[in-house]
Structures are given as C-alpha cells and as structure tokens.
Amino acid sequence: MTTIFDILKKTKKDNCGKCGFPTCMAFAAAVHTGGAPISRCPFIEGVSDEGPRRGTMDDPETALAKELKERVRDIDLKERSEGLGGEVVEIDGEMALKLRYLGEDIFISPKKVFRRDGKELEPRDQILLYNYLFFGGKGELSGEFVGLESFPNSISKVVTLKRYTEDKIASHFSSRPDELKKVCERLGGKEIAPCHADVCIFIRVLPKVPIEIHFWDEDKEDGFPAKVKVLFDKRALDFLDIESLIFSAERLAETITETS
Numbered sequence: 035m036t037t038i039f040d041i042l043k044k045t046k047k048d049n050c051g052k053c054g055f056p057t058c059m060a061f062a063a064a065v066h067t068g069g070a071p072i073s074r075c076p077f078i079e080g081v082s083d084e085g086p087r088r089g090t091m092d093d094p095e096t097a098l099a100k101e102l103k104e105r106v107r108d109i110d111l112k113e114r115s116e117g118l119g120g121e122v123v124e125i126d127g128e129m130a131l132k133l134r135y136l137g138e139d140i141f142i143s144p145k146k147v148f149r150r151d152g153k154e155l156e157p158r159d160q161i162l163l164y165n166y167l168f169f170g171g172k173g174e175l176s177g178e179f180v181g182l183e184s185f186p187n188s189i190s191k192v193v194t195l196k197r198y199t200e201d202k203i204a205s206h207f208s209s210r211p212d213e214l215k216k217v218c219e220r221l222g223g224k225e226i227a228p229c230h231a232d233v234c235i236f237i238r239v240l241p242k243v244p245i246e247i248h249f250w251d252e253d254k255e256d257g258f259p260a261k262v263k264v265l266f267d268k269r270a271l272d273f274l275d276i277e278s279l280i281f282s283a284e285r286l287a288e289t290i291t292e293t294s
C-alpha cells in the first residue's frame with residue numbers, strides 16, 4: 035500500500051508551494067486521502083492520477099497522524115523518555131510518555147496523544163508529537179541559537195516561518211511588548227538579558243525544542259512596524275525534521291496570540 039511517506043519521497047521536498055499546498059507533507063497527505071491529484075506537483079514525473087481513494091473518510095492531517103501512530107507504535111517509550119525530556123507514567127491503567135508541550139502536560143500512549151482530562155489533541159499536534167517521538171531525541175542541545183536560514187535546504191521555508199510565525203507575533207504584540215513577556219511567562223518562557231532587541235524570550239515548545247523570540251517594537255516616529263526574529267537551537271534537527279520544527283514555531287505563535 036502506498037503511504038504518505040512514499041508520496042512525499044517523490045516530491046522535491048522543498049515546500050515550493052506550486053501545488054497549492056504550503057508544504058510537501060500537506061500535499062502528500064492530501065494525495066493519499068484523495069484530496070488532490072498527484073499531478074499537481076510538477077516535479078513528480080511518470081505518474082498518473084489514480085483518483086480519490088474509495089472508503090477514505092479522513093482529512094489529510096488525520097490520515098497522516100494515523101500513519102505516524104503506526105510508525106511509533108512499537109517504540110519503547112521508557113528507552114526514549116530521557117532523550118526526549120519526558121517521563122513514562124501510568125495513566126488510566128496505561129503506560130504513556132508524559133511531556134511538557136506548550137506549557138501543559140500531554141501524554142503519548144501507543145493508542146493516542148491526549149491531555150490529562152483524556153481529550154485527544156488535534157491531529158496536527160499529534161503529527162508534531164509523533165515526529166518528536168520518532169526522532170528519539172539523540173544527544174544534547176547546543177545552547178547556541180541560529181536562524182532557520184542556517185539549516186540546510188531551508189531557503190524556501192524561511193518565507194513560511196516569516197509569514198505564519200514571525201509576522202504573526204510581530205503584528206499581534208505591536209506596541210504591547212509587556213503582554214508578549216507575560217503570555218510567554220505563563221507558558222514557562224523566560225526573558226533573556228541582555229537583549230539586543232526590545233524583548234528577547236527563551237521558551238520551550240517541547241523539552242528539547244527551545245525557541246528564542248526576538249521582538250523589536252514598532253517605531254511610530256520613523257514608520258517602522260514591529261519585527262520578530264525566531265531562532266532555533268543549532269542542533270534542533272537532531273530532535274525534529276525541519277517541517278515539524280517550523281510547525282512547532284507556528285503552534286507557539288498561535289498559542290501566544292490566541293491567549294492574549
């Protein structure tokens with residue numbers, strides 16, 4: 035059976051957007067569920083459209099989350115827990131990996147990704163968390179922070195990060211730097227000092243996925259709008275693939291803008 039990853043491998047994997055999807059992964063998931071013809075990616079040669087798959091009821095994100103769940107099903111949670119910065123706990127009679135995600139405890143069991151109240155997380159969060167588990171947290175973070183452009187094959191992705199994360203935070207907190215500090219602190223973030231911007235914040239999306247937000251407030255006199263630069267640990271790609279890393283920053287931006 036063709037999987038989402040089989041389709042993904044055929045794309046150029048550079049998120050160029052020519053297919054109308056923001057990422058190759060989103061495109062591959064849409065093709066898999068019959069939501070897009072494979073011919074929409076101009077870089078896949080020698081394929082013909084198969085038409086929608088009968089009997090597939092899932093949207094692309096749910097389909098991808100299910101596929102990833104299968105991939106991680108046999109992973110030894112205890113063995114991975116330390117590298118991922120989590121701990122294995124028993125909850126509702128089941129062993130699960132407990133992780134801090136965007137300021138709250140979440141649990142990954144072989145069956146689902148859920149909150150303390152038992153509610154499952156959204157499929158897109160599940161995708162990120164399954165990928166984090168799959169990567170397995172090899173080694174240590176460097177403690178040195180760099181821009182996305184420092185990572186290999188990231189040029190086209192820098193635009194995505196700017197649009198959905200940096201610009202979003204900048205416009206939402208324009209003229210409100212103290213509010214940015216407050217909302218990040220509520221999620222466990224800390225202000226960094228000294229700071230070359232108006233506000234610099236260190237915050238963890240996941241235990242081994244720290245992010246720095248550098249915020250310059252608008253300058254009304256000179257007509258400059260607020261600006262944000264997001265930085266990642268230099269070894270971030272040992273803990274997540276680049277698409278998941280960008281998505282982790284997007285989720286952070288959504289969380290802090292929705293809660294303030």
Ligand code: SF4
Nearest residue numbers: 046050051053058075
């Ligand atoms: S067209 Fe879509 S699937 Fe193909 S490389 Fe570009 S973003 Fe990826």
